[in-house]
Amino acid sequence: MSKKVAKGEYIETDTGNKVSRRSQIIGTTNIILGGKTVIQAEVIIRGDLLRTLSSSTGDKSSGNPVAVAIGRYCFFSRGCELRPPGKLYRGSFSHYPLKIADHVFVGPSSIIEAALIGSHVSIGSNCVIGKFAIIKDYVRILDGTVVPPNMVIPSFSVVGGRPGRVVGEVAEGEVDGFDLREVYRGVGNS
């Protein structure tokens, strides 16, 4: 039997993450992937934009500082970008960690600079999520939406437009549609 393993598109890690070989992930030691997450080609994740606030206490935090923390069963489509947001706070500029919960789907070519994304969120293609936006659970963001900086999107809303406004609510029946386990299983190494 031939022992040659075909080089697939994805590298699969121990925890089941499928990372494309053509993704551009910078600062990998500062990125936490929950498990069973799919990262497609040409995705950029900026793990090098760390928090640079001077710590007032003497004790050092154990391990690496986290720039991007991603939950389980997330799906990052081709060409999207995750970037920790930064702002000027009390005279000094610093980046803040980007936290993404489970079952988050990000459409192709979307750019995420949010502070916090809740679970079961579906973001369309070509979206722009502004700095420090907070997206709660079970939100659907339509294609081409521009979510302005600092916006807080309540749970179960449908957001669209430029600037993004809440245009509807997620119905009871649609709630199961956010689950990404089937999508994860569908990603193969072809």
Add this chain to the structure above:
Amino acid sequence: MSSKRQSMMPPPPKPPTSLSSTITIAEHASLIGTHLIAIGSNTVVHPRSKLNSTYASITIGNNCIISERSQIGLQGEPEGEERDGILIENGVVVEVGAVVEARHIGEGCVVEVNARIGKGAVLGKHCKIGPLCEIADGEVVPNFTVVFGNGMRRVDRSGIEDLKLKMVRRQVEILRKLIPSKPDKFQ
């Protein structure tokens, strides 16, 4: 990886560059083309940004921030005045994915995510072009204009331009510590 296939095309031309000694340019930034690319002091060029001087030269001022996936440079044959090249003044922030083909971008402008600035356009000082907004070819945008939404504009009379420039300078200081710079690759 010995099984990595090499590209058959010749590598893109390395442009003549005039890089200031204090710039921060990431290793994976892409500078291609044949005309001169001049970058002023304290500027930060993020990885995966594309500076293309195939059709015209590019001049970038001091304290600028060029983010990932942004494309600076004419994408097609210039006609008329565009041959002079692209001039970006000091303190300009070009965000992720923006496409800048403008002839002149004034001091302190902010070009937001995925905006497109057409050929030969002239942006005044301290303008802000919102995300996904487009400026047509040859358009002249007056100073302090904010372009947002679906082509709406307003003029910013708040008078805080100096504070905004200061903010950009702070941001540049922090980015210089975070992004390892490799200017030798581009010299």
